[in-house]
Amino acid sequence: MRAQIALYVGLGLLALVAPFLGLYPVFLMKLLCFAMFACAFNLLLGFTKMLSFGHAAYFGASAYITGWLVTVQGWGTLEAILGGVAVSMLLGAVIGAIAVRRQGIYFAMITLALAQVVYFVCLQAQFTGGENGLQGIARGSLLGLLSLGDDRAMYYFVLAVFVAVFLFIRRIVHSPFGQVLKAIRANEPRAVSLGYKVDRYKLTAFVLSASLAGLAGSLKALVLGFATLSDVSQGNSGEVILMTLLGGSGTFLGPFVGANVVITLQEYLSDLAGSWVSVIIGAIFVVCVMVFRRGVVGEIQRRFGQRSD
Amino acid sequence: MTTVFGVPLPAILGQLMLGLVNGSFYALLSLGLAVIFGLLGVVNFAHGAFYMLGAFAAYIGLQFLGINYWWALLLAPLTVGLLGVLIERLFLRHLYQVEPVYGLLLTFGIALIAEGIMRSLFGASGKSYPVPPLLQGVLNLGFMILPIYRAWVVMASVTVCGLTWFLIERTRLGARLRAATENARLVQAFGINVPVMVMCTYGAGVALAALAGVLAAPVIQVSPLMGSSLVIVVFAVVVIGGMGSIVGAIVSGLVLGLIEGLTKVVYPEASSIVVFVIMALVLIWRPAGLFGKEP
Numbered sequence: 206m207r208a209q210i211a212l213y214v215g216l217g218l219l220a221l222v223a224p225f226l227g228l229y230p231v232f233l234m235k236l237l238c239f240a241m242f243a244c245a246f247n248l249l250l251g252f253t254k255m256l257s258f259g260h261a262a263y264f265g266a267s268a269y270i271t272g273w274l275v276t277v278q279g280w281g282t283l284e285a286i287l288g289g290v291a292v293s294m295l296l297g298a299v300i301g302a303i304a305v306r307r308q309g310i311y312f313a314m315i316t317l318a319l320a321q322v323v324y325f326v327c328l329q330a331q332f333t334g335g336e337n338g339l340q341g342i343a344r345g346s347l348l349g350l351l352s353l354g355d356d357r358a359m360y361y362f363v364l365a366v367f368v369a370v371f372l373f374i375r376r377i378v379h380s381p382f383g384q385v386l387k388a389i390r391a392n393e394p395r396a397v398s399l400g401y402k403v404d405r406y407k408l409t410a411f412v413l414s415a416s417l418a419g420l421a422g423s424l425k426a427l428v429l430g431f432a433t434l435s436d437v438s439q440g441n442s443g444e445v446i447l448m449t450l451l452g453g454s455g456t457f458l459g460p461f462v463g464a465n466v467v468i469t470l471q472e473y474l475s476d477l478a479g480s481w482v483s484v485i486i487g488a489i490f491v492v493c494v495m496v497f498r499r500g501v502v503g504e505i506q507r508r509f510g511q512r513s514d
Numbered sequence: 515m516t517t518v519f520g521v522p523l524p525a526i527l528g529q530l531m532l533g534l535v536n537g538s539f540y541a542l543l544s545l546g547l548a549v550i551f552g553l554l555g556v557v558n559f560a561h562g563a564f565y566m567l568g569a570f571a572a573y574i575g576l577q578f579l580g581i582n583y584w585w586a587l588l589l590a591p592l593t594v595g596l597l598g599v600l601i602e603r604l605f606l607r608h609l610y611q612v613e614p615v616y617g618l619l620l621t622f623g624i625a626l627i628a629e630g631i632m633r634s635l636f637g638a639s640g641k642s643y644p645v646p647p648l649l650q651g652v653l654n655l656g657f658m659i660l661p662i663y664r665a666w667v668v669m670a671s672v673t674v675c676g677l678t679w680f681l682i683e684r685t686r687l688g689a690r691l692r693a694a695t696e697n698a699r700l701v702q703a704f705g706i707n708v709p710v711m712v713m714c715t716y717g718a719g720v721a722l723a724a725l726a727g728v729l730a731a732p733v734i735q736v737s738p739l740m741g742s743s744l745v746i747v748v749f750a751v752v753v754i755g756g757m758g759s760i761v762g763a764i765v766s767g768l769v770l771g772l773i774e775g776l777t778k779v780v781y782p783e784a785s786s787i788v789v790f791v792i793m794a795l796v797l798i799w800r801p802a803g804l805f806g807k808e809p
Contacts, residue, residue, distance in 0.1 A: 250616070256615045306801045310557045311753065315797065318750040322790045327660025329783055333737050371561050439742065444620060450619065462724050480638075486631035495605060 207257075212458075220364055230356035231428065232472065239468050243460030244374055245417030245449040250446070251455035253410045254390040255305075258313045258354050259320025260418050260445050263293035263496070265437025266323055267419030268426035272339040273332050282427065289418050289423035296323065297415025299409070305407045308393070317442070320369075324437045325439060335474045338433030342426050353427070363424055370417055372409035377413065386410055419444075429489060447486065450493050453500025462501050510512040524556075526779050527658040533775015534768065535664050535733060538671035539565075541767030543728040543748045544754025544755065546719035547674055548684070551752075552695045556606060556617035556765040561748065563625035564720045564743025565592050569736045570632060573643050583646035590728045591721035598720030602713045622772045625742070632738035640735025650669055667729050674725065675764045691715065693760075750793040756806020766804065 224230045242264055249255045267289035267453025274285035304315045327333045334340070344353035353359045377383050385406050389396045397403050426432040435441060444467060468488070474482045494502070499507060517523065543561055550558050571590035575581030580722040581589060601624060611617050645663045682688040694701040694708050702708045727741075734740065751770055755762030770789050777785040784791075796804060 224580075259617075303797055306797055310618055310759070313615060313618055314557065314749040314753055315793070317746055318753065318790045318793055321746045322787045325786045358634070373783065441748065443626070446619065446622075480630060480633045482630070483626050484634070485621045487626030487630060490626065491605065491620060494620040495608065498612070498616065 214344065217368070218350050218510070224287065224357050224360055224460075231361045233252065233358060234356075234360055234363045234428040235425070236465055236468050237363050238421050238428060239445075240461045240464035241367050241370050241424070242418055242421035243452070243464040244371060244457075245414050245421060246445045247268070247449045247454055247460040248417070249410060249414045251406060252383065252390065252447055253386045255407060255411065256313045256444075257304075257414070258312075258317035258412070258446070258448070259300070259323075259439075259442050260316075260415070261327035261437050261439065261441035262323035262423070263415040263418040264298055264441065264445075265327065265432070266296055266424035266432075267293040267422035268432035268436045269327060269333050269339060271423035271462065272342040272432040274428045275342050275345065276339060277332065280449055281348070285345075286423045286427070289426075290419045293419025293422065294412055294416040297412040297419075301408045301411035305404050315333065316438070320442060321439070324434070324439070327437050328434060333432075335435065338431055339426075340431050342430045342432065344427050344430075356434065366420070366424060370420065371457070371461075371504065374417070378457075381407070384405070443490075447490055447493070447501075451489065451497075451500055453503035453506075456500070456502040456506060459500050459502035466501075521779050525550045526776075529775045529779045530772060531658075531775075532663055533772045533778070535667050535771070537768040537771015538668050538765075539730055539744070539749055540751050540771050541675050541764045541803065542671050542722050542729075543744070544751045544763040544767045545554070545678055545760065546722035547748060547752050548715055548755070548758055548760060549722075550719040551679070552758040552760075553691065553712055554610070555614050556609075556621065556716075558716075558719065558751075559618055559621040559745065560601075560625040560628065561621075561720075561723050562743075562745030563628040563716070564594055564598065564741070565727040565744065566632065566736075566738060566741035567597070568724025569731040569740065570636070570645070570727075570738075571729045573725065573736045574639055576643065583728075586731075587727050591724040593716040594724035595721030599676070599713055601715040602716040604786060607709070607713075607715065611634065613763060625745075629738050629742060636738065638738060640740075641738040643731035643736055645732040663732060670682045670729060671726070672768075673721070678722070679760055679764065685760070685779050696760065727751040731780045747789050749755070750789045752803075754793050754803055756788075756803025759805040762803065762805025770776075 223233055242260070246257070246260050249257055256399040268290075270292045271285045271289035274288045275282070277452065297433075300316060300319045303319065304312050307315060324336075328335065344359055346352045347362065351358060351362075353362060354401065378386075383403055388399070389406060390399070393403060419466055422436060425436070448463035448467045449460045450463070451466060452461065454461030467489075470485070471482060474485060478485065497504070545566060547558055548559050568590045568647075572583070573585035573594055574591060575586045575589065576583070605620055605624075606617060609620060649663045649666050650660050654664060680688075682691060690701065690706055693712065694706070694711060698708050698712075704789070730740075751767050752763055754770065755766035770792065773786055773792070774788055777788045800806075
């Protein structure tokens with residue numbers, strides 16, 4: 206426990222000074238956004254064992270809505286973020302309500318198919334800008350007090366949100382609600398026979414995860430200044446699975462680690478390897494599934510004899 | 515001229531024919547997916563990639579090796595099927611003990627690899643594959659103009675689907691296959707080599723996808739990403755039909771293709787999502803799918 210706290214404090218300090226270490230703040234923010242996305246996804250896969258294959262829908266829809274609210278409607282930054290999150294929450298509620306009717310791989314296929322609907326809507330709707338996406342999304346300011354145009358100011362804002370989300374997810378997992386989720390993960394029929402309304406718990410977890418994924422998406426839109434079809438695409442859904450799996454699903458730090466590895470790889474490989482990037486990503490997928498199912502953090506925890514949660 | 519919803523009848527029939535062609539691909543692909551799922555319990559995400567590889571095998575054969583369409587129809591499924599056998603041997607086999615989602619994730623990774631390699635080698639743009647000379651031209655049926663190749667695709671795929679159904683439901687081999695689906699250990703105890711059967715089943719399912727790819731090559735552009743969105747539609751088709759149901763896969767594939775074609779006439783904007791919307795409705799009404807048994 207003490208080692209864990211020391212690790213978190215160390216990571217926190219590192220995150221605080223990171224922009225002064227010569228690291229490009231926009232890249233750091235992108236890392237944090239995708240780490241947040243992966244943490245939100247992990248709430249489902251890691252702690253409830255529901256594999257959603259369509260999480261890009263919530264991430265991307267929220268990115269589009271936030272971008273649209275800022276650029277077209279002229280909303281303030283915070284309101285636009287909340288608007289995006291509200292939409293992904295609603296989407297999560299609708300898709301989740303249909304998907305939780307089935308388990309396992311069926312659940313995966315249904316979430317994938319319904320996410321594809323969101324993709325096509327984004328492709329064809331007027332407000333998303335079609336193939337071009339939304340460009341030039343301004344970051345605005347926090348309640349008119351602090352301008353977020355400066356990369357460092359924006360970085361600390363994103364970092365604060367990430368830390369809040371991270372702690373919130375820890376709180377959920379350790380709450381009585383989280384205990385029920387773990388019971389469902391371990392043995393669903395038994396949880397039913399104990400009298401828990403399993404579907405309702407699963408739906409709640411789904412909506413929470415979708416909303417947090419939406420939060421990550423709208424922050425990403427503000428950080429990079431654009432929202433595009435690749436945010437809502439199947440590829441993005443696959444990547445968040447890879448991040449979580451690679452880092453270690455069901456661990457708190459795993460998705461963060463996985464997101465760092467995947468985003469860094471993409472950033473450096475895209476110049477070097479071009480279209481071979483997807484081959485490399487696919488190969489990592491295969492290796493993870495075949496020999497590395499616990500992920501980086503899961504393996505470390507096993508070595509040092511800690512329980513996974 | 516006769517019109518329906520203000521659209522001329524021949525145009526509607528043309529779209530329906532196109533829908534039926536797409537439905538033939540859905541049927542072939544979802545049939546393979548259902549057979550693989552039934553025996554292996556694996557949702558084969560790479561199915562779209564194997565369909566793409568089938569089309570590319572035909573294209574490469576014609577461009578570089580001088581192999582014509584008819585030989586491609588035989589050789590492409592064979593080659594890609596062998597690749598499937600190899601993948602089952604090397605990777606999938608080791609995942610039968612763990613949860614089924616890992617099979618889905620593994621095949622997703624394989625699909626990414628296959629698509630990435632083909633994109634690196636051939637670029638992202640589509641390649642055209644000529645319609646074989648024997649099947650060129652159109653038939654004038656009086657009420658509509660029917661391209662011969664499209665009719666051939668529907669006939670060929672319905673025939674192959676029918677043969678597969680016969681093989682599984684009416685032959686000795688099929689009986690063993692169905693028995694192994696019910697209880698693999700018991701069938702193994704009776705002296706049937708189940709691992710080899712599983713391997714061949716995966717190869718056969720993959721070969722069906724490749725066959726669909728060859729059939730599709732002259733109708734659509736051959737491109738590395740042709741399978742990645744198709745596979746999601748096919749997933750929806752098998753969810754609607756009920757996973758593991760052979761008849762369900764074939765019938766819902768064809769019918770959904772038709773419905774999609776009809777939507778293109780009535781309300782084109784919705785044509786790409788109509789299958790998914792139907793899936794959602796079916797799930798609300800009958801969670802196990804139309805032909806599936808309650809889990």
